[in-house]
Amino acid sequence: MRSCKTLSLVLVVLALVVAFPAAGRCVVLNEYGDLFDAVLSNLVDNYAWELDEQGRPIVGNWDRDEMYDSTLFAPDILYRLAADPDFGDETVRAQMRTLARQTVNYEMGLLTRYLLGDDSVKLEAFAGAPCLIDALRASGDWIYNLILAGAMLMVRDIVSQEPNFLGEYMGYVCAYGLVGYYALSFADVEKHLTGQMAEEIGLQILNLAVQRHWVEEDGRFWPIYNLYEDGWMLMGLAYAYGATGNEEYKNMADLVMDEIDTNLWDAQNPGGGYWEYGPYMYKPELGRWKKLSTHERIARGMLHWFEVTGDPAYLDQARKMLDYTRDNLCVEDCYQPGRIMCYHHWTEVTGLPHVVSDESDPRYDPYYPHPFCTGCNFNLLIDIYLLNKFVQESGNYPRRIGACGTVVSVAAGQGSAAGASAAGAAVLALPALCAAVLKRRYRGRPGGGRRSQP
Numbered sequence: 131m132r133s134c135k136t137l138s139l140v141l142v143v144l145a146l147v148v149a150f151p152a153a154g155r156c157v158v159l160n161e162y163g164d165l166f167d168a169v170l171s172n173l174v175d176n177y178a179w180e181l182d183e184q185g186r187p188i189v190g191n192w193d194r195d196e197m198y199d200s201t202l203f204a205p206d207i208l209y210r211l212a213a214d215p216d217f218g219d220e221t222v223r224a225q226m227r228t229l230a231r232q233t234v235n236y237e238m239g240l241l242t243r244y245l246l247g248d249d250s251v252k253l254e255a256f257a258g259a260p261c262l263i264d265a266l267r268a269s270g271d272w273i274y275n276l277i278l279a280g281a282m283l284m285v286r287d288i289v290s291q292e293p294n295f296l297g298e299y300m301g302y303v304c305a306y307g308l309v310g311y312y313a314l315s316f317a318d319v320e321k322h323l324t325g326q327m328a329e330e331i332g333l334q335i336l337n338l339a340v341q342r343h344w345v346e347e348d349g350r351f352w353p354i355y356n357l358y359e360d361g362w363m364l365m366g367l368a369y370a371y372g373a374t375g376n377e378e379y380k381n382m383a384d385l386v387m388d389e390i391d392t393n394l395w396d397a398q399n400p401g402g403g404y405w406e407y408g409p410y411m412y413k414p415e416l417g418r419w420k421k422l423s424t425h426e427r428i429a430r431g432m433l434h435w436f437e438v439t440g441d442p443a444y445l446d447q448a449r450k451m452l453d454y455t456r457d458n459l460c461v462e463d464c465y466q467p468g469r470i471m472c473y474h475h476w477t478e479v480t481g482l483p484h485v486v487s488d489e490s491d492p493r494y495d496p497y498y499p500h501p502f503c504t505g506c507n508f509n510l511l512i513d514i515y516l517l518n519k520f521v522q523e524s525g526n527y528p529r530r531i532g533a534c535g536t537v538v539s540v541a542a543g544q545g546s547a548a549g550a551s552a553a554g555a556a557v558l559a560l561p562a563l564c565a566a567v568l569k570r571r572y573r574g575r576p577g578g579g580r581r582s583q584p
């Protein structure tokens with residue numbers, strides 16, 4: 131951490147960076163606002179932070195973060211709330227900013243440990259890394275730009291040789307969609323030299339996904355192990371369309387939605403919801419599943435499709451998934467009586483997993499020692515916030531995404547283009563160095579080599 135801060139300081143001095151604050155926009159949570167407030171307050175009051183073996187809080191590491199996605203998702207919504215004058219009072223907004231920064235600092239610590247040789251944190255460090263895009267958007271600090279640019283170069287190389295570097299629980303479609311989406315998000319925030327590079331990498335990766343995994347006759351990507359993989363791909367395709375205007379991305383996204391709406395939406399049950407694909411059911415004895423991660427991520431895909439097309443039908447698609455989630459997955463938190471949490475999945479045999487959950491016998495799902503993860507709850511908060519924001523600011527959409535797109539995510543007066551370009555030039559040599567170190571680290575560990583494609 132200290133070395134990162136020192137490097138950051140040096141870069142600031144060298145490149146005369148003018149830091150810019152996040153935009154102050156007023157978003158009123160007219161839709162799903164009660165759910166938003168209930169989940170957010172429970173997360174802040176009861177799940178910050180995980181305790182270590184001595185019972186001390188690991189500051190920045192959200193409790194019950196089963197797949198490291200709290201580190202990934204929490205800063206996005208917390209920075210947005212911190213910059214929103216309509217949210218709470220000064221004290222509450224300052225608290226949101228502090229929690230966001232602490233989460234980002236935790237991620238920076240993980241990345242530093244990984245770079246210094248600690249392989250045990252690799253998956254956690256990789257999974258949370260895109261939160262640095264939110265930190266860059268909120269602070270304009272070039273240390274984040276430097277690390278993200280290095281990571282982009284590294285990821286481009288890995289994807290061309292070894293497509294699925296995210297681990298065995300995520301499929302290839304997920305890996306491509308996620309990396310493509312975040313590369314284009316980084317380009318969208320950065321806008322200058324490294325943003326151009328990130329945009330090219332993001333489009334290359336998404337085009338590779340189409341080449342390798344788009345099945346023309348079925349109108350879908352395949353194989354899909356968890357339906358939320360489609361959510362990541364829909365997010366990536368939306369931003370690819372937003373960056374290029376290429377209608378093929380839109381045709382593919384619309385076909386994916388047709389396919390899952392036709393084959394997986396539960397039309398028998400008034401509550402609806404998407405079933406997961408049968409062939410990849412993890413525990414067949416529990417029957418078919420519906421998952422929070424699927425609904426909130428496909429909703430997020432639909433929200434970004436609104437962002438790039440301005441078509442309100444996509445907002446209705448997102449509402450359909452948020453309705454299902456609110457009405458069927460969000461109930462009293464089994465660990466915090468009286469508080470609300472959204473559970474990770476519902477199964478045909480057991481209903482909500484907490485009905486059968488038992489710490490000593492968590493038989494509903496060996497992946498998760500707990501029946502929910504705080505990360506997916508944070509992502510749900512992002513969905514709700516974005517839905518309300520897009521409705522209230524609908525005149526700003528569609529918008530162009532990527533390095534050449536318009537800036538809507540950061541405040542006006544963010545620092546001169548000349549200053550930012552100088553900063554970009556100053557750091558352009560360093561990402562290559564960073565990537566070289568990362569690549570050496572990645573290759574130097576067992577499991578860093580190739581695996582066969584399933």
Ligand SMILES: [Zn+2]
Pocket residue numbers: 197199423503504505506507
């Ligand atoms: Zn999760």
